[in-house]
Amino acid sequence: MLNKISQFIQCYFDTKDFIPLHEPNFSSTESQMLMDCLDSTYVSTVGANVTQFENEICTFTQSNYAVTTNSGTSALHIALLVAGVEQDQFVITQSLTFVATCNAISYIGAAPIFVDVSLQSLGMCPASLENFLLENAFISEDGACIHKKTKKKISAVVPMHTFGHPSDMNGIQHVCKKWNLAIVEDAAEGLGSQYHGQALGTFGKASALSFNGNKVITTGGGGALLTQDIQIADKSRHLMSTAKVKHEREFIHDQIGFNYRMPNINASLGRGQLSRLEGFLIEKRLLADEYRSLFLQSHYCFVDEPPGCRSNFWLNAVICEGKLHRDSLLDSLEKDNIMGRPVWRPMHLLDMYADAPNLALKNTEYLAERIVNLPSSVKKKR
Template identity: 50%
Template sequence: MAIKQFITFVKDTYKTNEFIPLHQPTFNGHEKEYVLDTIDSTFVSSVGNYVNQFESQLEHFTGATKAVATINGTAALHVSLLLSGVKPDDLVITQALTFVATCNAIRYIGADPVLVDVSKETLGMCPIALEHYLQEFGAIDAEGNCYHKTTGQIFRAVVPMHTFGHPVVIDAIAEICERWNIVLVEDAAESLGSTYRGRHTGTFGAFSALSFNGNKIITTGSGGVVLCQSEANALRAKHLTTTAKAPHAYEYYHDEVGFNYRMSNLNAALGCAQLEQLDNFIDKKRLLAHHYRGFFNSTEFEFVVEPHGCRSNYWLNAIICPDKHARDQLLKMSSEQDVMVRPAWKLMHHLPMYQSALRGELKVSEWLETRLVNIPSTPVI
């Protein structure tokens, strides 16, 4: 009965009997004006004023030292890991419950992901699970490197993800990384506008990655950003993402292997218009979350709320079903009624390319995988 009531509740909320997507972009600002401006200027590629403007606006909004725009969020994470010193055969600790791009970016370098458990309260990396894994398998060598006592590989970075826009307990994770001499890189792809104890996610680590894919809280169509906490690292990020081309009036000279990862002016123009509306988007998303929370309070489904001390952007609203059967019924019945809902990602070690990944105990991740569901999250109220 609760599922039928949920479907009716969603349709009433969105005031339609047509298909209701999980999340879609909203274009109510200067998007067309700015994009047409890039076309009129002919600067539609990786050179143009909107790229610089977009980076500057993000620095102001997040409080990061520097922002370097990229072609997508995965590219931003790839570069963040490279700048953190990750090398082939290194280990990078991340969470088992994450989008596949987190582990893919690690593998692009030839490093191996190590999977630890998440917290039920944040849906992101659990600092206790991280500490337990390092206590069991980590050691510090004479040069100060943290290495795996069994494999001998270096733990080079830790990558927590702020799942669905809910911040992890990032100060505890940062403290663990500092104590074990491991670089903290935040996967903040989903958390633009979210804060932990008043500080924006993505500004606790040396580097972080944001995403502006079409389904994110704001979109550039395709795009990402590397947030850096030093000017020097930002210069290095910009160099790597622009094919490592040395500055020159006309010569083409590249001093290392670089990447064609820069965001286009066309995408950045869209992003600038979206950023102007971000505060309004967040307010509406938080109202929608409050609306959902009131409904689910009287059901057997648990609505996922922002963690204590945090202000979440509620990018994707989520519920925890009482069991797998209830989850499967919710997925089936909602789909039949044109209400799009989505199960949690498959855990990384349940995918063929990561099934042999080193990992700790994953009780919470395994439990959530069979119960966690995202529900329509486009802001409408």
């Protein structure tokens, strides 16, 4: 089976040269957009492409507002701030995530709490979320969700849509409504995915997208905050622009702000990429179909989109029988000049987050020893 996997990947991408996990795909569309931006001389944080890119993101996701940023982590940091997260509070998230999810929480001086993920979606499990709250939290007289042991406020929940597969947002929303918790979506991997017909990134009070070089579309480096609330959008834009107050002459800042704006040249690349996104999604679904068929009667379990959802299949993945089985697959791919990748080490196993409160993380630890990501790029035209 190992040889069969490598042969399929080499045949699909039509090469025996090194095959990366996910590389960007560019065309003359992006080249022209970039040249037009250079010709305009507006390459920094002032320029028409930023506003146009934000409007186009809104059209694609059906979000009311988008505020572009210099990274997905920046977008998540601001999303947490405008959702009301403050220093010395808790934010509930999943341990099976990229470290940026927890880092953004830590930038505020808040701390993560970890709950388990679902084996089906690889995203936050609503039952684990509710079980943690029932065992470890209470609602105060003023309606705040309070952690019993520390008496600290739990202010938000951050589900992360793993590999672009939608988390169970209905279940998560139901629990958060009962416990008065704001939802901030980490949709860094989720552009183009839908949960029951609704775009990821549009369920929370605010959410974050990423346009890093390895994402479905890229701006080189960049991200965006999505929200349905104009006040949140305005506040986010203000904080990302060093909290500068408009003045005809002087530099006045009314609070500590951040230099998180997306440059115009990055937005020009993003506009070209976004215009091709539908085509990317079609091709990525075709590749997912091929992988699904390849692993149909094997010892590997292909990670598929949850029922009622439409995934972007950012990174295709399989679940192996165990850690040794996983490592054998990774070794075989490496031998054949193909990049494979295990999932991130769970956050509760990293030194800086080892003391974070958590519920039993059985599924997280099971998956961490078994997941392998496989090459998932959109093929280059030859």
